[in-house]
Amino acid sequence: MKKTFFTLTLGVLLTTRLALAQTADYAILPKPARLDEQKGEFSVGSNLTLVLEKENADVRKLAESLAAQLKASAGISPKIKTGKGGSNSIYFDTEQSDKLGAEGYFLKVSPKQVVITAQEPKGFFYGMQSLLQLMPAEVFSPSVVSTVKWKVPACYIEDKPRYSYRGLHLDVGRHFFPVSFVKKYIDMIALHKMNTFHWHLTEDQGWRIEIKKYPKLTQLGSQRKETMAGRYGDNKYDGTPYGGFYTQDEIREVVRYAQSKYVTIIPEIEMPGHSMAVLTGYPELGSSADKIVPVATKWGVFDDVLFPREETFTFLQDVLTEVMDLFPGQYIHIGGDECPKKQWKESRFCQELMKREGLKDEHELQSYFIRRIDQFITAKGRRMIGWDEILEGGLSPNATVMSWRGTEGGIAAAKQKHDAIMTPGGFCYLDHYQADAKTQPIAIGGFTTLEKAYSYEPTPAELTPDEARHIIGVQGNVWTEYMRIPEYVEYMTFPRAIALAEVGWTEKDRKNVDDFKQRLELHKKRLDYLNLNYFGAPINGKFNYQWPKETAQKK
Known part of the structure; x- marks a missing residue:
């Protein structure tokens, strides 16, 4: 019996060693x-x-x-x-x-x-x-x-890939990153056979793309007076002006570079919420032309949003026309998430518009807003993507849904025969902690390990085969409230983005987390040569990830 056990154990060890060698x-x-x-x-x-x-x-x-x-x-x-x-x-x-x-x-x-x-x-x-x-x-x-x-x-x-859409996102609204880093980010997308870079270009805290017709978007909207320092609950600020934006020539340069790597860039222009940087220069597009709306310095969601006036739609059509001239890909992302309805509820204009259009509530008013934009984008020969809140009040006819609040939005879209991209926060949000928070630089919260990201299955089991074909892919999202420097973006994004790359490329019956981790250990040597500051990289200790304490001011 002992001999048999020894033989079996030796066989397992030899098989394991052989597998590792292969x-x-x-x-x-x-x-x-x-x-x-x-x-x-x-x-x-x-x-x-x-x-x-x-x-x-x-x-x-x-x-x-x-x-x-x-x-x-x-x-x-x-x-x-x-x-x-x-x-x-x-x-x-x-x-x-x-x-x-x-x-x-x-x-x-x-x-x-x-x-x-x-x-x-x-x-x-x-x-x-x-x-x-x-x-x-x-x-x-x-x-x-x-x-x-x-x-x-x-x-x-x-x-060949399992899904046609394999994406990685980067928020440059909260923190701005130079063209050189954006190109490096695209290099990493391409190396791991992802094909889409979702570039989140506008936010309450900063407008990052030059629009020739509306210069105040960058003259005013790209600059904030200071930035939150440390944890959100500390309510501290650094007291230092912060800004930055990409010129149209820089955008074209990045687009050309991405094309050389077979990466399509999807620009995101947030609306109707997350638009305080717009209202800083153009307050007439919000609740009142007389209201002073500063570029946000705090993280979060704000009541100041765009109003569904004709002037607003003209403005957005002008902006999107310039955006579409810069980005040749089929998709334009319009955000559509986290839009508070308080100002619309309190607005005589909005309430009268709802009556005139037969809209029963403010959710349907948002749907009206999104449909207007969808019609314009479709007329230009492009396709619209929005976060899953665009389902509220009725989904626009040509919309693709990006499902982030769990999987329900993607399921609902697929059942309505709309394409969906799966990016649920619990698996795909790479701003979450990836190890014990006590050992990590500050992050927004959550807990998503490498193993958890790798375990994600984008196609929900409850969909029929016909519905399932509308799940076109998966994406990792990188929100940068706490990521001041490129090296911290790298630290949070990789290697979890590599796990999601395999989720998007490899058929589920071919996946094995232990096998993946073995290949990843060898892959890390490649990443070292590429000077990538991934989680666990030898160069991790070179950088200051925390906000400098001496600049933080109590408010």
């Missing part, structure tokens, strides 16, 4: 749909050639970026040509296949050559991300590493 060779994140390990390895040497099956400008750019990365990290300069792939080559092979789709790829690594097969450039891009993750982690080094054996383990991969 994981070390094939630590791809997110996990591919199919990966067959094979014998041998491909050597990345000075005689490497990158070969395009046929000339394509976008695929050539991908080959050029791969060549540049290999030159920077391995010190080799592969040639790029068009034709047939041969020995010592990475071959970009275009093929039409039902298994591929727009974002799918095949990757075959043999001792002789590497073949990436895809239908479209974005498929080649994702295949290239997997190839890079099969190489030594040093491939992500910004300088040449000469002590590494540049090998790729042999394998065959068939891969």
Whole structure:
């Protein structure tokens, strides 16, 4: 009996060690749909050639970026040509296949050559991300590493995403972040095969996008007199003016950069709530043209909101026209969340409008507001997204719902045959604590571990197959009330965003949290070369995450 137990235990240990060894060779994140390990390895040497099956400008750019990365990290300069792939080559092979789709790829690594097969450039891009993750982690080094054996383990991969929408959000209204960091954030989105950057550009605490027709949005709305310091309940402020915004040229620069990484940017322009930064410069769009409305310095929800006047709709149409000229993606996010109805209830104009339009309450008045905006966006050939509050009072005909207050909003939208993106706070809000709050820098609250984020299943079980197809994806949200510096955004976002990337890409029957964590441990070395300050990174201790105590003033 003891001998049998010993044999079984030894077998388990050997199997575990073998699995870990295999994981070390094939630590791809997110996990591919199919990966067959094979014998041998491909050597990345000075005689490497990158070969395009046929000339394509976008695929050539991908080959050029791969060549540049290999030159920077391995010190080799592969040639790029068009034709047939041969020995010592990475071959970009275009093929039409039902298994591929727009974002799918095949990757075959043999001792002789590497073949990436895809239908479209974005498929080649994702295949290239997997190839890079099969190489030594040093491939992500910004300088040449000469002590590494540049090998790729042999394998065959068939891969494509589970969901068409795989997003990561960033709030720049509460705290503003420079273009250089936004680009780095997009790099991380792309590396992990997410395809959407949700850019939250306006808030009560700051308007961050230049609008030529309404200069006071940035002249006044982008600046606040001070910022909350420390915890919300402390009611302390730093006494320091704070501001920043992106020029339209900077927006175009970021959009072009994202396009090169096959990332679509969805801009968010909040309405009718979370609009105090608008009312600072244009108070006539709110309850009274005579009211002084400062840019908010406190976090939270405020009664000052946009009113459904014709002047307001003209203003918003003008703003959205400029926004749509900057962002070519199909979606425009209009917020629609956390809009208090107090001022509307107290307004003679609003009450008369409700009677005239046959609206039974202020929730239906908000629906009227959102429908007006939806009609305009649809007429421009775009699609509107809003937070799940846009369901209240009746859902606008063409709206896509982003479900954040749990999953109910997404379920309701899908049952009404509207597309939904799942981002429930308990799983997808990356501003929540990820470890014991006593050991962490200040955060807004909540508790979402890496394991909990990874456990999320976006498609609710209660939906029929026809309804379930309206769940188009999943997104991680990063609200920045307490994130003053880019490094704190990185600390809170990663690696939990990587877990959500696998939720969005990998079929649920392929997921395993222990396997994910093993691959992640190896992946962290890549993130170190990329100088990412993820939770647990060696560089965590270099930064001051807390608000400087000497500047905090009691109010």
